[in-house]
Amino acid sequence: MNPITPLTCLLVDDNEMNRLTLEHLIELTPNLKLVASFANAVDCLAFFRQGGQVDIAFLDIEMPLLSGLDLVRILPTPQPDVILVTSHRDFALDAFELRVTDYVVKPVELPRFLQAVERVIKARQTPEALPEAHTPANEQHIFVKVNKKMVRVKFEELLYIEALSDYSVLVLDKQKLIVYNTLKSLEERLPSSSFARVHRSYIVNTRRIDVIEDHMLVFGKHEVPVSKSYQEGFYRQLRRA
Structure with missing residues (x-):
């Protein structure tokens, strides 16, 4: 990435003073260019669905109608780097699960803001920024959020995953885990060498x-x-295995 090219960004916060603060911090940062500022997430979603794109999205978490x-979870691809900005630390596990670039607690001061921006810049300069790097080929597990805890799921113990509306059920050797993830989002984190979609509701x-x-x-019992569609x-994937 050319270091003199500013990163485009937008922000979403339902509190006007918080929006003004973030707008000012962006203005003070030479390598950022503010494209849009929204008072709610619904308008921001419309921006993306109409083809709008930015490099970074600064998102408040607690907002009416649609949270950050x-x-x-529903942003169309390609998604920007996301920096969550919130008054509470209680959402850190959710941020970890969604793999946002950074999680900043209000009130946001300039040094912490610049640190978050620098994380985006470094991520874009390394292979870890690529979507396929979320679960490297040599990884043997993923972390999923169950209730308020992050649980390690070893691939060798995972039999299959079943879709359940906006949730998914992970069926393991000795237990079942219900997680707030769509089947599609989990599929993107699993190695294609050993996991396959066999039905609109199942990955095995x-x-x-x-x-x-x-x-x-x-799988046992x-x-x-x-x-038919899968x-x-x-069977082609099985033959290659």
């Missing part, structure tokens, strides 16, 4: 399949269907 966390660990019969996959791709 919910906004991050191909290394843990015991039996395949009549387009049904058997559990069964998962392979839908059969060709799934």
Whole structure:
């Protein structure tokens, strides 16, 4: 990235004084260019859905109608680097789960603000900034949020994942975990070498399949269907394994 090219950014905060403070901090930062400032997340979402793009989004968390966390979950791709700005520390686990670039607690002072911006710049200069680097090929686990705790899930123990509305159920050898993640968001964090989508509602660990019969996959006492639309791709992936 050319260091003299400013990073475009926007901010969202329902509190006018907080917006003015962030706007001032952005103005004081030479490598930032403010594109838009919104009083609510709904207008910000409309900006992105209409084709708007920025490098960084500074988002308040607690807002009416649509929170900053919910906004991050539904932002269309490509997503900007997200810096969450909040009055509370209670959302740190959610921020970790969503892999935002930074989490800044109000009141925001210039040194801390510049530190957050510098994290974005460094991330964009390293391979870790790439989406596929979220779960490196040599990683053998992911962390998921269960209630208010981050739980390590080892790939070798994960049999399959089932969609449940906005939630997902992770079925492991000895337990089931219900997490507030869509199936799609989890699929992006799993290695394609051992996990496959076999149905609109299921992702399976191909290394843990015991039996395949009549387009049904058997994992011990559990069964998962392979839908017609996924059969060709799934069986092709099995042949390559």
